[in-house]
Amino acid sequence: MQMRNTALRQPVEVEEIFDTHPEVSLDFEHVQAALKQGYSKPFLLVDSNIIRNKARRFKAAMPRVQPHYAVKANPDPRVLKTLIEEGVGFEIASISELDLLLSLNVPAADIYYSNPMKSRAYLEYAAAKGVEWYVLDSVEELRKIVSVKPDAKLYLRIDTPNIGSDWPLAGKFGTHVAEIKEIIDEAANLQADLAGVTFHVGSQCRNPQNWRVGIERAIKVFADMRQAGLSPRLLNIGGGYPVRHVKPIPSIEVIGEVVNEAIANLPENIRIMAEPGRYLVSDAAYFVCRVVGTATRNGKRWMYWDAGVFGGVIEVTEGLRYEILSDRTGPSIPWSVAGPTCDSVDILMRDELLPEDIEEGDFIYIPNAGAYTTAYASNFNGFPLPEVVVL
Ligand SMILES: *Cc1c(COP(=O)(O)O)cnc(C)c1O
DSSP: OOOTTTGGGSOSSOOTTBTOSOOOOOOHHHHHHHHHTOOSSOEEEEOHHHHHHHHHHHHHHOTTEEEEEEGGGOOOHHHHHHHHHTTOEEEESSHHHHHHHHHTTOOGGGEEEOOSOOOHHHHHHHHHTTOOEEEEOSHHHHHHHHHHOTTOEEEEEBOOOOTTEEEOOBTTBSBOHHHHHHHHHHHHHHTOEEEEEEOOOOEEEOOTHHHHHHHHHHHHHHHHHHHTTOOOOEEEOOOOOOOOSSSOOBOHHHHHHHHHHHHTTSOTTSEEEEOOSHHHHGGGEEEEEEEEEEEEETTEEEEEESSOTTTTOGGGGGTOOOOOBOSOOSOEEEEEEEOSSSOTTOEEEEEEEEETTOOTTOEEEEESOOSSSGGGOOOGGGOOOOEEEEO
16 A cells, blocks of 8 residues: 655644644555455445544543534444444434434433534434423524423524534524624523523634633623623533644644643533544555546546535535555555546546556555545435445
């Protein structure tokens, strides 16, 4: 196996917060052993021990913060079971995620419904199943939830900076400062139990200060809530904790220092939770696919994999840069990489430096790909979903 991008492994930023703690990856020997069993389609090889260690490391870095895993990152039941065994709670966006957790005997009261936009039918279902905590970020959603479940425990998602995140979310969700007062007043008016504040710094966030800013804003909102007669008792610091790919990252310990300092003066009766998704599962897995064929088009080299945008490798289209490994050792040349479907959006990378001697049938190995890969995959154009193999 060739470590293609040694140059890219050098930190670009010279900031001391980056890469201060070693990150783990699934041992490549497991991938080789899995391939000895044969290959019929792309697969994700997951090591549940790494998931366990990441859960423990998260808790050690932020002892006061209870992690609630964002199911969407990887909803495989074996992944969820591993997290249950580690005492991790959950965050959901839909009722099929809820059903999955209930089928694994997760108590509904430990499940947080963190999607700011929920259909009335989904709310009725979740309420009937015993879910207690619901997020909102608008007056309309507040009224909708309360009309379905008057005694719901509610938390307000506020806007927070997404500077330094690979997926800035700002704008889609989160109450802007100017609209917070109206929501608090309406909650008091409806005698609704608006009891918490949350924010999401954006996925793969490499700037720990965003959590500090979010926590400081939340503490201000708590004061406004108290003034309106509400009793705030939940701080949910969301997701966004990064994993190592080709760019340097602040470790969870560095983020933890910032968070721990920001929450140090919060009274004991405030429950503090987080919603890590990517952080808990990404490093635990390799994504393995295969080169279907190569071609030269207008003088440029192209390779086509049996998994592309629709087969699980979609985050590259939003700017995530994976490490791409193969068994070839030839000098690197610029390649365009595409998936196997006929859709013109199914292009993964252009001018990606990869060995020139890659050819049909070669395996492609993508480390740290346990999050947002298989969860996104579809059967589009008749190609199979990647398999999830758990060690
Ligand atoms: C997706 C999501 C998360 C998890 O984000 P990561 O970047 O994977 O940590 C957490 N909370 C909410 C509300 C989300 O939508």
